[in-house]
Amino acid sequence: MKVHTIAAAVGAALIFGAGWAVNGWRLGQNIAQIQLAHTEELAARDAGTFAVAQAIDTNYQEALNAPIQEQARLAGAAAVxxxxxxxxxxxLSEADKRIATASAAAVRDYATTANKLLGQCSDRYTELAARADGHALDARVCRAA
Incomplete structure (x- = not known):
């Protein structure tokens, strides 16, 4: 009987130990799944943060490059x-030489054409001045805002 009791106690201990081990494995698996989910959440959050930082950096670089490109374009236009x-x-220098030897009728035609051209230039400069005033006003409004 003592042997049966000892055998039963050993069997119960083995069964309890096996149950304890299986429960530990199950809980270990649950902890691993929780840790995996947490890691995935952190990775997703960090990816979102990185995307936002990347977008800010891109906008910043574009804002820095735009005036440089505009300055290069303006320098090219000034050279032209x-x-x-x-x-x-x-x-005009050649025209001065030709006028000196031209007939009176040719000089009158030249003067009429030159007057028309100067009138058109005056109109264009007036339009340009109005646009420049508008741009200057826009710039003041932007600075004030």
């Missing part, structure tokens, strides 16, 4: 304007 002004000076 300088070349065109040089050609116009050369043409």
């Amino acid at each position: 304007a300088t070349r065109n002004a040089g050609r116009l000076r050369d043409q």
